[in-house]
Amino acid sequence: MVSSSKFVSCTFLSPILLIGCLSAGADEPKPTPENTISVQLAEPVPAQKFENAPKFWIGDVIDRSGNPQPMLVLKERGGIFLDRQPKQIIREALEQSLKAANLLAADANSADLVMRVYLFQFGLAQGSGLDFFGKVEFTAMVKNPKTGESSEVKAAGTSIAKAAVRKKNIQKNVQDDVEESLKDAIRNFLRGQQLKDAVAKLRKGADIVPAAPAPANP
Amino acid sequence: MRIYSRFFLVAMSIACTGTLATGKDNSPRFKTAEAKHFTQAEGVELSPAFGDYFYAELRAELKKAKMASEIIGEGEAVDDSDAPTSVVITGTITEYKKGSVVKSALIGFGAGLRSLKMDADVLRRSDKQNLCVLHVHVKIDPRWNEKVMAKFAAQQLIKNMKSELKAQPN
Numbered sequence: 001m002v003s004s005s006k007f008v009s010c011t012f013l014s015p016i017l018l019i020g021c022l023s024a025g026a027d028e029p030k031p032t033p034e035n036t037i038s039v040q041l042a043e044p045v046p047a048q049k050f051e052n053a054p055k056f057w058i059g060d061v062i063d064r065s066g067n068p069q070p071m072l073v074l075k076e077r078g079g080i081f082l083d084r085q086p087k088q089i090i091r092e093a094l095e096q097s098l099k100a101a102n103l104l105a106a107d108a109n110s111a112d113l114v115m116r117v118y119l120f121q122f123g124l125a126q127g128s129g130l131d132f133f134g135k136v137e138f139t140a141m142v143k144n145p146k147t148g149e150s151s152e153v154k155a156a157g158t159s160i161a162k163a164a165v166r167k168k169n170i171q172k173n174v175q176d177d178v179e180e181s182l183k184d185a186i187r188n189f190l191r192g193q194q195l196k197d198a199v200a201k202l203r204k205g206a207d208i209v210p211a212a213p214a215p216a217n218p
Numbered sequence: 219m220r221i222y223s224r225f226f227l228v229a230m231s232i233a234c235t236g237t238l239a240t241g242k243d244n245s246p247r248f249k250t251a252e253a254k255h256f257t258q259a260e261g262v263e264l265s266p267a268f269g270d271y272f273y274a275e276l277r278a279e280l281k282k283a284k285m286a287s288e289i290i291g292e293g294e295a296v297d298d299s300d301a302p303t304s305v306v307i308t309g310t311i312t313e314y315k316k317g318s319v320v321k322s323a324l325i326g327f328g329a330g331l332r333s334l335k336m337d338a339d340v341l342r343r344s345d346k347q348n349l350c351v352l353h354v355h356v357k358i359d360p361r362w363n364e365k366v367m368a369k370f371a372a373q374q375l376i377k378n379m380k381s382e383l384k385a386q387p388n
Contacts, residue, residue: 048295126267128365133271157291158274188291196295 029072029079037073037175038083041093041183044100047190050199056103056142057111058094061087064118073123073174077167080174086122090138093186101190108145113202116141123178127160132174134159134181140189144202151198157185247383250296250304251286252343253277256336262314264364271365275372276307283376285383301344307379309338309352317360331357334367338375340383350382 029035063070063086070087074080082089094117098104105111120137127133136157143150161177164170189195253276255269273292280289286305290296296304313335321330338352356371 125270126365127271128363128369130366130369133274135270135274158270158277160274160278184291188294191290191294193293193295 029075029081031071031079031081035079035171036081036083037171037178039089039175039178039182041096041186042179044097045093045183045186045190047097047101047103048192048196050103050196052203053103054112054199054203055105055110056098057105057108057114058091058098059108059114059116061091061117061119063087064120065122070122073178074170077170080171082123082178087117087119089182090117090119090122090136093182094189097186097190112144113199114143114145116143122182124174129163131163132161132177134161134174134177136178136181136185138185138189142195142198142202147202149202151201153189153192153194153198155185155189155192155194157181157183157188159184246284246287248286248303248305249300250288250290250343251280251307252290252292252294252296252304253280253307254292254309256309256311256338258311259313262311263316264311264314268364268368272368272372275369276375279372279376280307283380285376285380296343302342304343305349306341306343307338308341309336309375311336316364319360322360328357330360332360332362332364332367333357334371336371336375338379340379349386350379352378352382354378 065086070085071082072079073082094115095104108114118139118141120139121135123134123136125133125135134157138155140153140155141150142153157180159177159180161173161180164173253273255273258264258269277289277291280286311334313333315333317332318330323330334354334356336354338354340349340352341347342349352375354371354374356367356374358367358370
């Protein structure tokens with residue numbers, strides 16, 4: 001009696017479990033050329049004017065978002081993926097804008113200030129459900145390699161884009177939204193008062209030329 | 219033929235008058251506008267994500283309203299020459315009541331609604347002169363997401379700001 005009931009329960013339960021496992025696997029989106037977007041700055045962001053313009057070098061870009069799938073922007077509707085890692089996108093955007101403003105050093109040795117970027121958020125954040133809420137947030141540790149002094153500069157960019165029904169439109173709106181928030185964050189960084197203060201503070205020490213030791217009298 | 223030409227002249231003059239009358243000066247009033255994250259008064263229990271979302275919505279609404287040529291991010295530097303025609307929007311969320319679904323369903327007539335009150339100041343960047351003080355009170359259904367409330371609050375704030383500034387001379 002017990003064995004027959006076990007058999008019946010196994011017969012009914014196993015297909016249900018199998019279907020459950022299959023559907024769970026099907027829910028996990030996979031990147032394809034159709035659902036992959038390329039996020040980049042349409043044009044370099046103009047940087048602020050510095051009194052004694054320094055040359056920057058971007059050292060490491062570290063992803064601190066804690067996101068296990070950093071390239072997955074949107075999970076619903078078959079998923080939307082980025083074509084590159086967010087830290088690579090941030091690096092390219094910063095380099096592009098610094099280069100356009102003639103603030104990018106040729107290499108790390110010739111740089112006046114070296115930046116280490118910590119990325120905290122890149123992509124979509126939770127919004128109201130009526131629209132897409134794009135958010136890019138990072139912090140840069142700007143360091144003067146000669147004096148060893150460093151200063152922290154925070155930057156954040158947000159953008160709101162309309163929601164859509166069709167997959168094609170969703171993809172387009174998400175791409176525009178992330179690009180706009182990226183541009184906003186880069187602009188916030190390059191035109192921010194924090195960077196201005198950090199450069200002024202770090203360059204202050206560099207301008208002071210150490211006095212030559214006085215010759216000893218015979 | 220003469221009647222037709224007179225009719226044509228009259229029609230043209232009406233059309234021109236209409237165009238002149240409706241022709242508005244659409245140039246933005248301010249050079250730059252900066253929205254800051256709103257602070258929360260004691261006792262207001264809203265998540266930091268709400269503050270971020272409200273800030274983003276406020277910036278989006280400012281862009282839509284076309285009140286400034288440029289909507290700058292928080293903490294961005296502004297040229298000294300642009301400072302007199304630039305504004306900074308600061309504010310405080312003074313009260314938040316999360317509402318009650320039971321009250322809303324059983325009593326109705328506005329009972330149990332989720333409510334948010336905030337005060338905002340529009341300051342001129344150069345001399346920190348207060349251009350206007352805004353009070354916003356938003357109520358929504360308690361079943362709705364709190365971020366929907368942020369959206370409505372941002373819309374209401376910009377609407378109030380527009381009407382307040384319209385009443386003032388440039």
